[in-house]
Amino acid sequence: MLNVRKYFLLGIFAFLMVVTAVSQNNRPMKAKGPKPKIAWKDSIYYGGNLGLQFSGNGSLIDLSPNVGYKFNKVFSVGLQGIFTNLSIRNNAFTYRYMLYGGGAFIRIKPLPFLFLQAEYDVLSVPDNFSIVASKRTIADVNLAGIGLRNQMGPNSCYYVLLMYEFVPTPNSPYTNGPFGPLVYRAGFNVNF
Secondary structure: OOHHHHHHHHHHHHHHHHHHHHHHOOOOOOOOOOOOOOHHHEEEEEEEEEEEEEEEOOEEEEEEEEEEEEEOEEEEEEEEEEEEEEEEEOOOOOEEEEEEEEEEEEEEHHHHOEEEEEEEEEEEOOOOOOOOOOOOEEEEEEEEEEEEEEEEEOHHHHHHEEEEOEEEEEOOOOOOOOOOOEEEEEEEOOOO
């Protein structure tokens, strides 16, 4: 009786193995064609930064509209315009400077809520070494930092970004300004 039960269970096990093997072969094969391409307009994102910094020595207000292109879900590049008003207080005087220019940036988004950004900006700034107050010069600014982002809707997000100037230049408004080499920004993007 024990042998019959053993052979019966062995037969059921063999039958289930054969059914499983046959059913594995009857699955439809996945198509190995090219992946569907995303329209280029779905890869474009746009928005801007609003930078506000205040200290006992001055203030900085930054407006930077930007537009970017996403190569995939992680890597993107973009361009931005920069318009900054910098005020520095020194005892009895307050100096006001207008900075403007443009820049390019690279963003890497390893997690949905976190991104890394590196940027190179070229700014028209007042010449620090000129006696003439209206003389301007060019400052190259190299920034890199980390940002946190949060979805506001299906295609929009806001973010907070902390940047550091790793390679200071003589006319940099960030190195020689009242805030040191740290740059704080907040902004929003659509489709990022």
